[in-house]
Amino acid sequence: MPLLEIKNLSVQFQTRHGIVNAVRDVNFSLEKGELLGIVGESGSGKSVGMLAVMGLLAGNGRITEGEIWFNGRNISPVAEEFKNDPKGYDRYMKQIRGKDLSMIFQDPMTYLNPVLKIGTQITEGIIKHEKCSKQEAKKRAIALMQQVGIPSAEERFSQYPFEFSGGMRQRIVIAIALSCNPKLIIADEPTTALDVTVQAQIIDLLKAIVKEQDTSIIMITHDLGVVAKMCNSVNIMYAGKVVEHGTIDDIFYRPQHPYTKGLLNSVKTHDSTKRQSLSSIPGTPPDLLKLNTGCAFMPRCREAMKICKDYLPEAASFGEEQYASCWHYCKEHADRIVSKQSERMMSEEVS
Amino acid sequence: MEKEKPVVSVRHLKKYFVANRHVFGATDYVKAIDDVSFDIMPGETVGLVGESGCGKSTLARTIIRIYEPGEGEIIYKNTDIAHLSNRKMRAYRNKMQMIFQDPYASLNPRLTVAEIIAEPMEIYNMYTKKEREEKVQELLEQVGLKPDHITRYPHEFSGGQRQRIGIARTLALDPDFIICDEPISALDVSIQAQIINLLEKIQDEKKLSYLFIAHDLTMVRHISHKIGVMYLGHLVEFGEAEEVYKNPLHPYTQALISAAPVADPVLSRTQERIKLEGEVPSPIHTPSGCPFSPRCPECRPECRIDPPVVANVNGHKVACYKYV
Numbered sequence: 001m002p003l004l005e006i007k008n009l010s011v012q013f014q015t016r017h018g019i020v021n022a023v024r025d026v027n028f029s030l031e032k033g034e035l036l037g038i039v040g041e042s043g044s045g046k047s048v049g050m051l052a053v054m055g056l057l058a059g060n061g062r063i064t065e066g067e068i069w070f071n072g073r074n075i076s077p078v079a080e081e082f083k084n085d086p087k088g089y090d091r092y093m094k095q096i097r098g099k100d101l102s103m104i105f106q107d108p109m110t111y112l113n114p115v116l117k118i119g120t121q122i123t124e125g126i127i128k129h130e131k132c133s134k135q136e137a138k139k140r141a142i143a144l145m146q147q148v149g150i151p152s153a154e155e156r157f158s159q160y161p162f163e164f165s166g167g168m169r170q171r172i173v174i175a176i177a178l179s180c181n182p183k184l185i186i187a188d189e190p191t192t193a194l195d196v197t198v199q200a201q202i203i204d205l206l207k208a209i210v211k212e213q214d215t216s217i218i219m220i221t222h223d224l225g226v227v228a229k230m231c232n233s234v235n236i237m238y239a240g241k242v243v244e245h246g247t248i249d250d251i252f253y254r255p256q257h258p259y260t261k262g263l264l265n266s267v268k269t270h271d272s273t274k275r276q277s278l279s280s281i282p283g284t285p286p287d288l289l290k291l292n293t294g295c296a297f298m299p300r301c302r303e304a305m306k307i308c309k310d311y312l313p314e315a316a317s318f319g320e321e322q323y324a325s326c327w328h329y330c331k332e333h334a335d336r337i338v339s340k341q342s343e344r345m346m347s348e349e350v351s
Numbered sequence: 352m353e354k355e356k357p358v359v360s361v362r363h364l365k366k367y368f369v370a371n372r373h374v375f376g377a378t379d380y381v382k383a384i385d386d387v388s389f390d391i392m393p394g395e396t397v398g399l400v401g402e403s404g405c406g407k408s409t410l411a412r413t414i415i416r417i418y419e420p421g422e423g424e425i426i427y428k429n430t431d432i433a434h435l436s437n438r439k440m441r442a443y444r445n446k447m448q449m450i451f452q453d454p455y456a457s458l459n460p461r462l463t464v465a466e467i468i469a470e471p472m473e474i475y476n477m478y479t480k481k482e483r484e485e486k487v488q489e490l491l492e493q494v495g496l497k498p499d500h501i502t503r504y505p506h507e508f509s510g511g512q513r514q515r516i517g518i519a520r521t522l523a524l525d526p527d528f529i530i531c532d533e534p535i536s537a538l539d540v541s542i543q544a545q546i547i548n549l550l551e552k553i554q555d556e557k558k559l560s561y562l563f564i565a566h567d568l569t570m571v572r573h574i575s576h577k578i579g580v581m582y583l584g585h586l587v588e589f590g591e592a593e594e595v596y597k598n599p600l601h602p603y604t605q606a607l608i609s610a611a612p613v614a615d616p617v618l619s620r621t622q623e624r625i626k627l628e629g630e631v632p633s634p635i636h637t638p639s640g641c642p643f644s645p646r647c648p649e650c651r652p653e654c655r656i657d658p659p660v661v662a663n664v665n666g667h668k669v670a671c672y673k674y675v
Contacts, residue, residue, distance in 0.1 A: 041539035041541060042539055166403075195402035195403055196607060196610045196611050197607060198402075199612070200612070200624055222539065222540055224540070224614040225569075225613055228612065228613060228614050228615055228616045249616055262541060263540055263541060266540060266541055266544035267614045277548045278544040278548055280541065280543075280544035281541040281544075284511055284542070285539055285542075300541075
């Protein structure tokens, strides 16, 4: 049984300008010990989808449908169990959040409370979830700080966040996430705010954690380099949908979806000789308020066909794990739809 | 044939900020730039890389006199502009422009696109009103925006388009030197390549010189002819871009390049990372000797005493005792 399985997840936001479907019918699963990367541009729904799993959506957002199976239990607020019991949902999420399910946020500068000592912030979760004494929690916190590579941890235990550098703060955030031996850590761009040398250290640390503790990590990022270095498998998201999924070798060496290909090409600068222009994806990211009914990538796609505009493509699989949602790979089905449509138009003309 | 002269040449430039004045005697300084020298040739892009706080943005801003320079010279086409008065500086400001990092913060939300692009020309009393309008249209076309965008406001555009507006504005005064301060780091991956291509196209058309600041090493490598690596206010390495990447000389450059993630799983599995000890020291209490010496895997006793002089290894400059 997978550790996390998401089925038909959709998330909606009510905004001043209308309803935004930030996550649209997302399906994927994650095994124990797996390192999954979720790649997408801003607004692709990569963070929102994971916040929905954590039960941390903003007030105007809600899960409209879908199942989130975590550790054998459906923790979606629209699940049978919680549908008519929002308080029960909150209570249950409070039990597992920070314990089995924890999160690392992007910006370690704003994530830590500036007026609380580092020690207090690390032990908070331990005391709450593990029901242990303060001394015991302190011992564990110091061990955690040592594990994430903070020198003179005992001294640093009673310091404030401003006394730490950016990389050190991110280590503290990771220590907090690790404090109750979570089964799944969701890391939302954990290295984006950091310098490359520090980023490399944090990536090594996260990889070591997965190896030693049998934890799974979902890594949300827009940096394909980080994914290549860290993950086993990748979800590529565009406009709220997973357009392609595969192992990293699938995605990097045998990409199928035109968007994935475009993304990879636009960062391939290594072999390009000087002054050869980069191949970029034309156009701009989609406005989620004005999506067409078909494939959202169609307006920017070099390989777009007529059918892409009005009909959503289905997922076509390639090999064991990889699948991509593009009409190019389900041509038969496309032909059927097109012929049906032309039949209908013919009959309309006749009548 | 006469040898081409650099557009901008920086000589022993220093910029210290006062961090703390003690009641008796000493003052603490943040040594943001310490004795930096390099040249930028016409039509050339110089990339500056380094970690946050190493002084790359300060260096760029000091060169175009947003910050008052300390000691040293900034020679723009035969004139030392480092200590010109503001009034005299005005004649040079239009030739040196800047593209900012955050396209959301660098455009006035109350002006239309036409007003934003025309504003620098108005300030410099260039052209008649009619000519300015034509020029705005021409610039818009150059940066890949549509003519009917001119009456719109910045909030109606996406990040990439706003960055294009910012680029059109810097081009309005026909500069010959542009500072690009992380122009792509706030943009989505698929848009970054568009902006890089645009910058290269404009450079080829107008023979502009760029000083390109970034922390994304792969993009810097692509766009730059030469690369300078900064550490703690010092320029530790400077040379041809490919040369610096393929054959980095300074231990810090070697560590930086080995830490950069590569979008290739097989390569990144085999990539050997040089692990650095500790963190960047505070720029107030800089180490004596080589700034990198406390973290350097190849540190020698002499490194801790005096700062190294710049060695020239086949036109590739490096400040390290290994090469002296």
